[in-house]
Amino acid sequence: xxxxxxxxxxxxxxxxxxxxxxxxxxxxxxxxxxxxxxxxxxxxxxxxxxxxxxxxxxxxxxxxxxxxxxxxxxxxxxxxxxxxxxxxxxxxxxxxxxxxxxxxxxxxxxxxxxxxxxxxxxxxxxxxxxxxxxxxxxxxxxxxxxxxxxxxxxxxxxxxxxxxxxxxxxxxxxxxxxxxxxxxxxxxxxxxxxxxxxxxxxxxxxxxxxxxxxxxxxxxxxxxxxxxxxxxxxxxxxxxxxxxxxxxxxxxxxxxxxxxxxxxxxxxxxxxxxxxxxxxxxxxxxxxxxxxxxxxxxxxxxxx
Amino acid sequence: xxxxxxxxxxxxxxxxxxxxxxxxxxxxxxxxxxxxxxxxxxxxxxxxxxxxxxxxxx
Numbered sequence: 001x002x003x004x005x006x007x008x009x010x011x012x013x014x015x016x017x018x019x020x021x022x023x024x025x026x027x028x029x030x031x032x033x034x035x036x037x038x039x040x041x042x043x044x045x046x047x048x049x050x051x052x053x054x055x056x057x058x059x060x061x062x063x064x065x066x067x068x069x070x071x072x073x074x075x076x077x078x079x080x081x082x083x084x085x086x087x088x089x090x091x092x093x094x095x096x097x098x099x100x101x102x103x104x105x106x107x108x109x110x111x112x113x114x115x116x117x118x119x120x121x122x123x124x125x126x127x128x129x130x131x132x133x134x135x136x137x138x139x140x141x142x143x144x145x146x147x148x149x150x151x152x153x154x155x156x157x158x159x160x161x162x163x164x165x166x167x168x169x170x171x172x173x174x175x176x177x178x179x180x181x182x183x184x185x186x187x188x189x190x191x192x193x194x195x196x197x198x199x200x201x202x203x204x205x206x207x208x209x210x211x212x213x214x215x216x217x218x219x220x221x222x223x224x225x226x227x228x229x230x231x232x233x234x235x236x237x238x239x240x241x242x243x244x245x246x247x248x249x250x251x252x253x254x255x256x257x258x259x260x261x262x263x264x265x266x267x268x269x270x271x272x273x274x275x276x277x278x279x280x281x282x283x284x285x286x287x288x289x290x291x292x293x294x295x296x297x298x299x300x301x302x303x304x
Numbered sequence: 305x306x307x308x309x310x311x312x313x314x315x316x317x318x319x320x321x322x323x324x325x326x327x328x329x330x331x332x333x334x335x336x337x338x339x340x341x342x343x344x345x346x347x348x349x350x351x352x353x354x355x356x357x358x359x360x361x362x
Contacts, residue, residue: 012326065359140361168358274362
């Protein structure tokens, strides 16, 4: 019998289309579940979306973190198996929580301080030293990740974040990190089912266009990618991060689909762990059929 | 599929045959983005795509 797999989305990006295409090749139907169309009654167990229970498994691929997070909470409350699980999303979608989990597990990561006022943020930055980096707790694609080259720059950015916190209170929690002296690149390792299946180096756009001063490596910011051989060190560090998330979320390692970001310093440090990792650049760089591996993994998870 | 026309500049936007609800098409002339909200035969309905949210990503 064909497994009943659903894919929770809000929009369909290139990556979700790839997953659907690979499922079709395997004659597996993945039903698209549009999160924006759902309005489940949560005040009782008699909600009107019982049709969702027919799925053996739902893969969560929302582009909006909060939409995906809360829909996963609701689906899990209906005893539906979601990959990744709510607790995985909750941790990986928040850089502060991710850092706590990595540190607890002894996974090397950049020196990071968190401050809850502008004054203490400036003190934290002085102790970290300049240049340093400020990151929002929630978000991706390099958005609002800024290099603070000196105290004057820091003051300007912190004031802006304070002003932005009127609409988004999390901006008043300042996540501050040492600037790692890297070879102008970082590494994305794609973990499926407890193993690293593909990797790539990510370079900022300034590598190919020296007129740009961009230092962030995100593909979404025009960064370029190159194949990266999965060395023993990369595998070991990526799986250590995966194990840390697994333990903290009470999720079997074998179930997880994660994108682990690493930097060479020169020893590897784990920057962050992504719970709905995209893979357009990764498939291009590595030649690995990541979408196919994801579908195979989902089928395996249904059977297990 | 029937093409759509950009609500910003009226430029014609081709629609792939395998288009799905939820996909984003962009106007190569003015850059506006459109989300497909229904697919009915070879006719699609669309609306201006959501602006990228602060919580968007991976």
